[in-house]
Amino acid sequence: MYDTRVRGILIEGNKSYHQITEDISTPVEQKPKRWWYISMAISTIMLLGGVYAGYITISQGIGTWGLNNSVAWGWGIINFVWWIGIGHAGTAFSIFLLILRQKWRTSINRAAEAMTVFAVMCAGLFPLIHMGRIWLAFFILPYPNSRGPLWVNFNSPLFWDVVALSTYLMASATFWYVGMIPDFATIRDRAKKQGKKIREKIYGLLSMGWNGSSRTWFRYEALAMILGGLTAPLVISVHSIVSMDFATSIMPGWHTTIFPPYFVVGAIFSGFAMVLTLMIIIRKVFKYQDYVTVGHLDAIGRILVFISLIMGTAYMTEIFVAWYSGSEYEYYTFFVNRISGDYWWAFWIMFTANAIVPQLFWFKKLRKNITLVFIISIIINIGMWFERYVIVVTSLSKDYLPSNWAEYSPTHIEVMLFIGSIGLFALGVLSFFKYVPMVAASEVKSILKPTSEKE
């Protein structure tokens, strides 16, 4: 058997198989605690705020946002890119590590994938609500029609976006779901024993008649691998394409060849940070410290240091090229508008949060300090939001002709939409806590023997 002992102990606490089943299935079977209801209520209120803002936007117009003739994209697109970035964690995490046969992923991948699905859902909302005429959004789909037929513009990165995003959502949702089938079957079987008829029905349906035979297992694992292999390129393609929304334009600060890798890395960066945030909450609340060990967090921390260095390099490269290219517009955007101009604070928040603060993870001591790790993970999330803010707003607000230069600040409607999307995400995550086994029990069991403390 593949020896993962190099990683140290992955599951702590000398668990037996049954104990694992108990640990993981209990939150699904038990009545949730009070905090869960409170959190649900708060997230619902946030979501309702977002729904209201969406209603206002659709019924009155994009004029309710703070955009203008010069800055035609704002928080809507910032949030879109931010959520997409977060949505990269699941795929990057579970699929890359699955293909690389990294067994330590098993206790985290389920939550990461769930996060991906909810984040991509949140992301998908923004380009839609952002349209001037959302009721004609179907124009963007290439379907045979009686208007000529009139096709979409295959040259437009926005169309690529639609394709990439929908593919990504479908693939990651499928991958997530397929991974959950054996665990759903476990809950089904336990429900049968507990005499819970409805639960047995629902989870029975979800587990698609899983019977645990070795043939089923064989097929299941093969499918997981194939899906993983198919989805892995999407991690690269989705955010590369999102970056082309900017890179194919001619705006200074957008028109950059570095964008695709820069965006992909950035996305993985923010995704991992979000995984970190979420896992720290889960292990604390559900007492999963044995599954999500300090070792896990340590590994993510190490990855973040590495990615943060890439981010720093990317920032420096952009700035260097802005000077080296000799383009006065690029120079102005980077050196005047971003580093020292009206938006210096946004730039420096971005730079500090993404390139400097994560450097603390060089120290093992700090990586073991869970509170600190949690705070840094939040800082990275904020920093990555500001990265998109800097890209979208600074480039648009002061571009080629100074006569057009205009300021942009969001209205409460835009802020509420963002909060609403966080509410939606939180609702998804909370439902995930309640209705789905948060850790892939079957996969964790597969690594229990060779990696637990007891030999």
Added chain:
Amino acid sequence: MKKYYKSIEEFDSNSLRVAEGEFSVDGIPKEEIESKSYTSRRDFLKLLGFGVGYATLAASCEMPVNKAIPYLIKPNEITPGIANYYASTFYNGHDYCSILVKTREGRPIKIEGNELSSFTKGGTTARVQASVLNLYDSARYSCAQKSNKATKWETIDSEISNQLSQIAGAGENIVILCSTVISPSTKQVFSDFSTKYPTTQVVYYDAISYSAMLDANLAMFGQRILPDYQFNNAELVVSFGADFLGNWISPIQYTKQYSSKRKLTKEKPEMLKHVQFESNMSLTGSNADYRIPINPSEEGALLLQLYNKIAAKAGKTALANINTEVDVTTLADELWQNKGKSLVISGSNNFNNQAVVNAINYLLGNYGTTINLQKPLNFKQGDDDKMKTLVDELNAGKVGAIFLYHVNPAYDYPEAKKFTDGLAKAKLSVSFDEAKSESAQLCQYICPDNNYLESWNDEEPQFGVFSLTQPTIQKLFETRQAQESLLKWAGMEIDYYAYLKRYWELKLYPTQKTFASFNSFWEQSLHDGTYEIKDLKPIQIATYNDAILIETSSAIANHKTQGIELQVYENIGIGNGKHANNPWLQELPDPISKVCWDNYLAVSYAYAKENKLKIGDLVKVNDKFELPVLIQPGQANNTVSIALGYGRTNTGLAGDLVGQNAYMLIDNKGKNKIHSISGITIKTVGSKHILALTQEHDSMEGRDIVRETTLIQYKANASAGNEKHKEVEEKSVTLYSKPVFDGHHWGMAIDMNACTGCSACVIACQAENNVPVIGREEVINRRIMHWIRIDRYYSDKVENPEVYFMPLMCQHCDNAPCENVCPVAATPHSNEGLNQMVYNRCIGTRYCMNNCPYRVRRFNWYQFTNNKKYSFTDDIDLSRMVLNPDVVVRTRGVVEKCSLCVQRIQEKKLLAKEENRPLKDGEIKTACLQSCSADAIVFGDLNDKDSNISKAFENERNYHVLEELHILPSVGYLTKVRNKTEKEA
């Protein structure tokens, strides 16, 4: 008959018979069933389908009631879909323009310049362009009113006639108070009216007065006239605060002349030199080669110095001399060199200054070359002194009846309170105002005049130059032309049309020899809209008399000022405030400050710094009203200025309570109203008022957006200042093949040396393309919808900057960055090089807006059209009558932009096709081009090598904005050339 059959079964048809009783229903014989149900299954389905379909249709779809009534017999001249043009004249007592009215299906929808007019030569201004919207203004009076209540015309007629006879019988004064009337027939009406009521007196009152000029000319040339200035004969123009390109006397005419002298060609590399002394930055000053900021009070001293220096050269005695900071020695030298080819003018309403200006021009021999006294202009004949006397008489109760025609003294008289008090004392007060005004509501009777587009009239802008006004639509409301009212009250039952025609037959028909019958003369004049008397006997001018100079010079020398000086001025959009209720004009950004929907206190940079004032800070001016501050580069230090025409209180939804009324600050103590006063107090209030600016950044940041050079450099090298164009063309490398256009390839070129920034094109475009007005709030949000905007940049010192204007519309790039990013292909490229916008395909992702480096794309952030919130009128349906049916009205959520007036291109293309001929160069005129008084815009086919546009593109001065991006714009700009030596004068 033979029987043909295809099969045995058919031959033996019995074999097809169904078995007996197969389909019978229990108990009922088959025959009976067949005979009863004549509805087959198929029919049943048809009926069902129809029934359900119809029921759905009837139940769910609201059927609109169509009120369109077709012509029973089509009038010859009206074809639906084809525009008709009628020559007419716009005159409102203040602005004059000879125009063509474009009507569609009987509605006037657009004003164009009349090229047949020798006076305005096809030029227009923003205010003229916007005047069509006044026709559809809901603030117009829809019927006659007595004490502000609707009354019948018959009642009013009898009451007024009775009162008039009583008043005249008692020998009391009857006054017709009007702004300058230039219509000979109207003057005839006045005189007929006076015949009936002999105590009648006509008083001319202009809100913005030129009284001092008239008086100075009376004193020195024996005639109270405004001369005809001919800028096209001048090589050097020195203006002291006269905004002749914007508002002064006859700006269309002067802009035409000025720009013709400013345009450069290789054959004629010479241009007029323009020096401007002024305190506030005016449109004219911003175009000057040299602009010297001075205090208004310094003007007299400078003029005296200039006079003395020139008098020394001419060998005349010097007048009193006052030292000034500015040295005019070189200017005097230059003027002397340009004797007979120069022009000195002053915009102040100060008799002394105007007298010295006349004297300088006389010494320079400009009379007869650049100044023509023999064919004077008829505008602005108002007499300040007479108005003052009238107000006193009103207050003394000496005026029995007063008629207000085209005037609004309750708003624009400096001592408005005094006037309104007096007005209340008149036994009879009648207003002819067509729309709500402060004065009209105080009158006993309102007898609303027709809009000029519903009226017959004639005008004589210049001695011997006539033009006609003709109605282009049936009266919208129960209004009556003022002339007709007066005639009726004078007991003459004649409609004004007949009266006018008779006047022309008697007075003008005999002055020509071309036409043998009056009818053909009348028809030709009406068709052309203009008539000019040839071999006219000029006006007799008395010999020049400068006796008053001694007196005036000592008056100038003794003039004392203190503290901060204020200059009030007319701005481009609102002018004297008469059309403040026109939302187009309210939303027209001031060409200099780029502020709309407000007036403000313009202060100098130094003053703002000294007093720690920021833009938008509210200050109290002379304890009269609060105004926000605007820091105006080029504003003379120690001076402030305020635009007139704002602060209306009774004009309608758009204009009420916008800004503050600065007329009340005008100095009315002396013989003439003085538009500048000293000793102004400015107190900060502590609060802020956000100004609606359409441009907030004034510097080009060192980018070569507007390329410029000086005349000397241009003479040495025609592509001076434009070296980069050649470099870009040479270095341009692409992997793609250059786009090819087989048929036409439309292009536009803008001569930045001719463009004065007057903004007529902005309003013309708005009218032509149904561009919505969005209001102050949305302008503050930087969402203005104008398809063409005029960027204004400053360079050099903030105390006295150089100003640049750049009209910018969609550049129709052949390699357009907006096109490839649209996901739904809503903005494709036409095969004639136009960047098109397909509104009903647009879903509003706004990527195109982001990727347009010129930022000329506009988004419908809200439902701007047909929406109460953004209509600025009480009657949306009425205001929508102005819409151009050739241009789609855009809905919320779509992007729009300049189409290069594709509807006009199409119209002329179809016409050429119909007439089976190729398109002529210059046949297609975009709305902006048509409106341009300066002829700064060229439009045409780049594929036609002989076209003007091709020539413009080959001009060494031509370049494209941001051409280094290789987006291949189809709009070119010709470099700005200043007639400047390298060193400051």
